Each structure stands twice: as C-alpha cells, then as structure tokens.
Amino acid sequence: MFDLKRFQVNKRVEAALKKNHPWIFKNQCSTALGGLKIGSLVRLLGPTNNFLGIGIYEPLGAIAIRVFQWEDILIDEKYFFRKLLKAHNKRLKYLASYNTNAYRLIHGEADGFPGLTIDIFDKTAIVVFYLKSWKEILKNILEKELMEIGIEKIYVKEPHGNGGEGDITKPIQFIENSCPFLAWPLSGLKTGFFLDLREVRLALAHLVKEGDTMLNLFANDGNLSVISKSLGAQKVISVEQHETSKTQAQALFDLWEIPFEDKNWITDDVWKYLEKETDEKFDVIILDPPSLSTQKKQKGNLANTWKFLHINSFKRLKPGGKLISISCTERLSKEDQIKYTLESAKTLEQKIKLIQKIGPSFDHPELKSLPERNYFRALVWEIK
Numbered sequence: 001m002f003d004l005k006r007f008q009v010n011k012r013v014e015a016a017l018k019k020n021h022p023w024i025f026k027n028q029c030s031t032a033l034g035g036l037k038i039g040s041l042v043r044l045l046g047p048t049n050n051f052l053g054i055g056i057y058e059p060l061g062a063i064a065i066r067v068f069q070w071e072d073i074l075i076d077e078k079y080f081f082r083k084l085l086k087a088h089n090k091r092l093k094y095l096a097s098y099n100t101n102a103y104r105l106i107h108g109e110a111d112g113f114p115g116l117t118i119d120i121f122d123k124t125a126i127v128v129f130y131l132k133s134w135k136e137i138l139k140n141i142l143e144k145e146l147m148e149i150g151i152e153k154i155y156v157k158e159p160h161g162n163g164g165e166g167d168i169t170k171p172i173q174f175i176e177n178s179c180p181f182l183a184w185p186l187s188g189l190k191t192g193f194f195l196d197l198r199e200v201r202l203a204l205a206h207l208v209k210e211g212d213t214m215l216n217l218f219a220n221d222g223n224l225s226v227i228s229k230s231l232g233a234q235k236v237i238s239v240e241q242h243e244t245s246k247t248q249a250q251a252l253f254d255l256w257e258i259p260f261e262d263k264n265w266i267t268d269d270v271w272k273y274l275e276k277e278t279d280e281k282f283d284v285i286i287l288d289p290p291s292l293s294t295q296k297k298q299k300g301n302l303a304n305t306w307k308f309l310h311i312n313s314f315k316r317l318k319p320g321g322k323l324i325s326i327s328c329t330e331r332l333s334k335e336d337q338i339k340y341t342l343e344s345a346k347t348l349e350q351k352i353k354l355i356q357k358i359g360p361s362f363d364h365p366e367l368k369s370l371p372e373r374n375y376f377r378a379l380v381w382e383i384k
C-alpha cells in the first residue's frame with residue numbers, strides 16, 4: 001500500500017478537478033507543495049476537506065500534480081497492476097481486425113498513467129517515463145505484468161534523445177495490416193515508430209491510386225512512402241531532414257521488396273525544399289510536420305507556419321489532387337487547423353473541399369476533459 005500525502009487545494013482547483021481536468025499547476029498551489037517529496041502520491045482535498053482525487057506530484061513544465069484516480073480507493077501495487085491489465089484488455093480486441101502485433105499499451109492520462117508511454121512492437125515493450133516517478137512506483141510490477149502479456153524484452157527509452165536501457169541492438173520488426181514494418185527505438189524519434197498514424201496508413205488504400213505521383217513531406221522512415229508505392233504510385237518523392245532516416249527507409253523498402261529510388265529520397269529541410277520554385281505537380285501530398293510548438297524553424301507564429309506549409313503544398317497539387325494534412329501540434333485547435341488551411345487556399349484563389357477526417361486509432365484514447373492533450377488530427381483536402 002502506498003502512503004498517500006494529504007494535499008488541500010483552493011476553490012479554483014476544486015472546480016477544475018470536479019470537471020475531471022487532471023492537471024494542477026504549480027502556480028495554483030499553496031506553499032505546502034514545497035513539503036512534498038517528488039514522486040509522492042497525494043490525496044487531494046477541497047477547501048472543506050472533501051475528497052477530489054488522487055494524484056502524483058512531480059513538477060514537469062508548469063504542472064505540479066497530475067490526477068490519475070477520481071474515486072477514493074486503496075492505492076497499492078495491485079491497483080496499478082489491474083489498471084495495466086485493463087489497458088491491455090481494451091487493446092487486445094482490436095489486434096486481430098487491424099492485423100497487427102504493435103500497439104500503444106499506455107497512453108498517458110487517458111489510461112490513468114500521466115507521463116507514461118508504453119508501446120508494444122511484437123514481443124518488445126518500449127517504455128518512456130516522462131514522469132520519472134513511475135519507475136519507482138511500478139518497479140515491482142511493470143516487468144511482471146509485461147511478461148504476463150507475452151513481452152520478452154523491455155527497453156526503457158529516455159524521454160528526449162536516444163539514450164536508454166535494455167537489451168536491444170537492432171530495429172524491431174512487427175506487422176500492421178498484415179504488412180511488415182520496422183520500429184527504431186535506438187535511433188528513431190519517440191518510441192521508434194509513429195503508431196498514432198495507423199489510421200492514416202490504412203486510409204492510403206483509398207487515397208492513393210495506381211499511377212499517382214506523390215510528395216511525402218516530413219517522411220521520417222518512409223512508412224507512408226512504401227505503402228504508397230505498394231499501392232501502385234508511379235513516383236513517390238520523400239523529403240526528410242534527419243540523416244539516418246534514409247538508411248532506415250532503405251531497410252523498409254528492402255523488407256517490402258520494393259526498389260528504393262535514391263533520387264526520390266531528399267534529405268533536406270522541408271521549409272527550404274518548399275521555398276524552391278518548381279513546376280512539378282503531384283496527385284497526392286502528405287504533410288506531416290513535427291509538433292510546431294517546439295519547432296525552432298517556425299517562421300513567425302503558428303498561423304504563418306501552418307499557412308507557409310499549406311500554400312506551398314497546394315501550389316504543388318494537380319487539379320483534383322489531394323492533400324493529407326496531419327497535425328500533432330497540441331496548441332493548434334481543430335477550428336484553427338481548418339481556418340488556416342482554408343485561408344491558405346484562398347491566398348492562391350484555389351477552391352478546396354474537406355473530404356475526410358482521420359482521428360487517432362484505438363490505442364490512442366482521448367479524454368474529453370483534457371482537450372489540450374488531444375493532439376492528433378489528419379484532414380484530407382481535395383482541390384478543385
């Protein structure tokens with residue numbers, strides 16, 4: 001059983017917690033916060049000592065406490081074990097229909113583990129402790145739980161950069177939609193593969209036609225490029241600045257037995273690439289920038305950055321062409337995403353139509369009470 005510390009919050013925080021908003025900011029807390037040890041589990045009480053929730057204290061950014069439990073129940077190792085198992089069971093029922101053995105097992109707050117990500121690729125789990133305290137709290141149960149669900153290897157990856165601990169030397173091969181893919185936990189971004197793009201990968205089947213030409217901007221390891229080629233695209237140009245991505249893409253093309261065309265892989269900054277004048281036009285363009293909140297490259301504000309990418313993509317589309325525009329920028333609302341995209345087309349006097357909305361997949365649940373975390377949205381636009 002964990003020893004829960006008592007922590008009283010003010011009326012404002014009480015109101016937010018009553019709406020199940022799980023974050024308590026440092027500047028909303030009394031000086032009693034200073035008395036808590038990092039990693040403490042706290043019983044949150046309102047001004048009249050009413051129970052509000054149970055949270056974890058570990059300041060990260062502006063947030064001091066993150067609530068993971070809303071009912072007043074005993075918190076022991078079995079509690080966390082049950083929660084991990086529940087998250088697993090929720091995913092299990094989808095694996096067969098998606099023909100995959102890769103999924104996000106724990107997706108932070110939405111699975112009741114704020115600051116924890118666990119991705120499963122076949123029999124390997126990649127664990128990222130964004131909140132370091134989970135490592136200590138789960139030390140006796142995480143490995144046991146993962147072994148119980150058939151995991152053979154665990155790699156604990158540092159939240160930022162490529163360091164980590166675990167017995168992994170090469171990329172991990174897994175299947176999705178019955179096709180082979182590679183996760184690169186040692187050298188790739190995040191856990192080594194963007195599981196959150198699953199629905200986009202599947203949607204390509206009806207968005208890419210035999211003979212299409214395609215531009216894949218921010219291509220990473222070429223996952224969307226290889227799928228498009230397998231669907232019959234005659235030419236796919238991939239642009240990605242990360243040097244190692246090209247070798248990783250080559251390995252993937254080899255796995256799919258599709259020739260890798262060196263001349264169609266461009267290692268460059270997308271902004272620079274889009275600044276170049278060209279008459280080349282494409283049937284389909286994929287635009288999947290990294291989170292724009294953290295981009296040093298931002299030219300001006302978010303609206304201008306978004307518009308630069310979209311204006312220059314629309315310019316490169318053939319009449320009837322499609323733009324698959326993906327956002328993983330938490331601070332870009334759905335309304336602004338649509339508004340900035342429409343404004344981009346208007347600048348070019350182009351008429352566009354929203355033909356498909358693609359949301360997160362089954363293993364990336366979202367909390368209605370935490371819209372700031374619901375970051376993933378892909379919109380497919382067709383130009384007239």
Ligand SMILES: C[S@@+](CC[C@H](N)C(=O)[O-])C[C@H]1O[C@@H](n2cnc3c(N)ncnc32)[C@H](O)[C@@H]1O
Pocket residue numbers: 189194197218219220221222223224239240241242268269270271288289290291297328
């Ligand atoms: C969200 S990921 C794209 C994921 C990709 N669509 C896939 O299927 O795996 C964003 C990618 O943009 C790349 N990137 C970031 N800044 C860039 C820039 N200025 N120019 C080109 N690529 C960039 C990152 O290395 C990363 O691979």
